[in-house]
Amino acid sequence: MTSTVPVLILGGGPAGLSLAMYLRDRGIESRVIEKSSTAGGLARSFRVGPYTFDHSGHLLHTSRKEVLDLVQKRLKVGLNRIERRSVCYVEDKFIPFPYQQNLFYLKPETIREALRGFFRRKIKNPRNFLEWLEASCGSGIGRQFLYPYNRKLWNTDLSRMSADWVPRFLPSSDAREILKSAFYREKEPWGYNTVFYYPTRGGIGTIGGRLADQVSDRTILNARIRKIDLVKRLVHLADGSVWRYDRLVSTIPLPEFLKFAGLPPSPLLRSTGVSVFNVGLRREFPHDFHWCYVPEAHIPFYRFGVYSNISRRAAPRGHSALYIECAAPPDRLGRFRFSSVLRSLQKLRLIRSARDVDVVHRLDLRYAYPVPLLGLAAYRERLARRLGKQGVTLMGRFGAWTYVAISDVMVEARELAARL
Numbered sequence: 114m115t116s117t118v119p120v121l122i123l124g125g126g127p128a129g130l131s132l133a134m135y136l137r138d139r140g141i142e143s144r145v146i147e148k149s150s151t152a153g154g155l156a157r158s159f160r161v162g163p164y165t166f167d168h169s170g171h172l173l174h175t176s177r178k179e180v181l182d183l184v185q186k187r188l189k190v191g192l193n194r195i196e197r198r199s200v201c202y203v204e205d206k207f208i209p210f211p212y213q214q215n216l217f218y219l220k221p222e223t224i225r226e227a228l229r230g231f232f233r234r235k236i237k238n239p240r241n242f243l244e245w246l247e248a249s250c251g252s253g254i255g256r257q258f259l260y261p262y263n264r265k266l267w268n269t270d271l272s273r274m275s276a277d278w279v280p281r282f283l284p285s286s287d288a289r290e291i292l293k294s295a296f297y298r299e300k301e302p303w304g305y306n307t308v309f310y311y312p313t314r315g316g317i318g319t320i321g322g323r324l325a326d327q328v329s330d331r332t333i334l335n336a337r338i339r340k341i342d343l344v345k346r347l348v349h350l351a352d353g354s355v356w357r358y359d360r361l362v363s364t365i366p367l368p369e370f371l372k373f374a375g376l377p378p379s380p381l382l383r384s385t386g387v388s389v390f391n392v393g394l395r396r397e398f399p400h401d402f403h404w405c406y407v408p409e410a411h412i413p414f415y416r417f418g419v420y421s422n423i424s425r426r427a428a429p430r431g432h433s434a435l436y437i438e439c440a441a442p443p444d445r446l447g448r449f450r451f452s453s454v455l456r457s458l459q460k461l462r463l464i465r466s467a468r469d470v471d472v473v474h475r476l477d478l479r480y481a482y483p484v485p486l487l488g489l490a491a492y493r494e495r496l497a498r499r500l501g502k503q504g505v506t507l508m509g510r511f512g513a514w515t516y517v518a519i520s521d522v523m524v525e526a527r528e529l530a531a532r533l
């Protein structure tokens with residue numbers, strides 16, 4: 114059976130659901146094709162025993178009134194405004210984040226190396242991510258923290274990555290700030306996410322769930338795409354049904370979209386996968402920070418966070434809930450074992466023994482971070498131009514293959530709905 118719809122949306126995560134909602138506001142009919150049995154994408158939460166987990170900690174990093182109004186007033190999700198407490202694990206201790214703003218806490222020889230590298234910076238016009246890091250913080254801070262952390266996260270030669278996405282996440286430091294940080298304790302919070310928001314109840318999934326409710330009558334769950342015919346503008350599903358569209362918006366991972374559409378894959382579409390270990394502990398967490406960056410190569414995770422320090426409801430009294438993130442190319446996620454995560458938690462003195470662990474839930478996210486390789490932006494532009502002529506728009510973190518957050522895709526959806 115063939116059905117016709119003006120706008121067909123592939124993927125029912127925050128991007129696809131927001132788009133369908135804004136299209137409805139404009140009186141435009143659409144359908145969302147979602148492969149899972151629940152919509153919400155990575156903005157979903159779930160319970161294991163008494164603990165509430167996200168698909169790894171998902172916090173709303175935005176100060177945009179538009180997004181906060183959407184979430185609080187339209188979706189009616191109560192939000193807590195939280196001042197960030199994040200740290201880095203270095204020299205066998207936790208120091209405040211960001212590293213380069215908190216040299217004060219480091220050993221004297223480490224501070225000397227950091228300052229020497231900073232004041233001997235040579236690169237003026239960085240051509241790639243590695244050069245950007247050096248130009249911004251110097252090779253000392255690079256070697257101590259920024260290079261190993263980013264290699265661990267991206268699993269990519271940093272000189273093959275572009276730098277155009279970086280300033281938003283990692284503002285560069287000036288000489289006064291760096292010098293000051295060597296001698297004084299930093300008082301002011303610094304960086305792009307000094308304040309964040311999180312639902313008062315139910316984890317980030319409250320937002321994904323309320324978005325899904327807005328367009329549940331337009332969402333087809335458990336849908337398996339078999340083929341996309343770009344010429345005839347048809348999407349064939351595995352159950353035999355066919356959808357004819359005027360405009361197709363894809364938010365599903367771009368490599369999969371290309372496969373369904375019979376287009377060639379590209380080596381520029383490289384992603385970092387993440388194994389998320391969600392852990393419930395039978396004890397209070399020993400620190401009050403929200404999350405921690407871990408650059409050391411022999412510790413399997415690059416970051417971990419504490420749901421129960423973000424929301425007291427994530428775990429019962431006297432217990433705590435953590436997310437622990439290990440990054441690798443998607444086909445190598447299998448190498449992470451909880452036993453080595455556990456040993457590292459003990460080394461960091463976060464648990465006393467395996468008996469502290471109440472529950473463990475593992476999620477392997479094949480698509481977690483689209484790697485911003487050099488040449489990717491130009492490829493994306495060419496592809497968008499070509500697909501645009503066939504009525505197709507790519508959007509969302511994995512659909513458009515770009516490093517964006519939930520609030521970004523919500524804004525992108527509103528803007529796109531106005532153009533369709």
Ligand SMILES: Cc1cc2nc3c(=O)[nH]c(=O)nc-3n(C[C@H](O)[C@H](O)[C@H](O)COP(=O)(O)OP(=O)(O)OC[C@H]3O[C@@H](n4cnc5c(N)ncnc54)[C@H](O)[C@@H]3O)c2cc1C
Nearest residue numbers: 124125126127128148154155171172481509510517518519
């Ligand atoms: C480890 C990690 C931590 C993050 N932390 C944060 C954070 O703290 N704050 C924040 O704002 N953002 C965070 N993000 C980013 C956030 O998850 C994304 O920006 C957001 O989910 C993008 O929404 P989306 O709809 O584009 O993609 P998704 O949420 O991935 O949704 C895509 C949807 O498409 C569906 N789909 C996939 N393939 C198919 C198919 N073949 N057919 C039909 N449907 C399909 C999926 O099931 C999913 O529902 C994080 C991401 C990761 C990986």
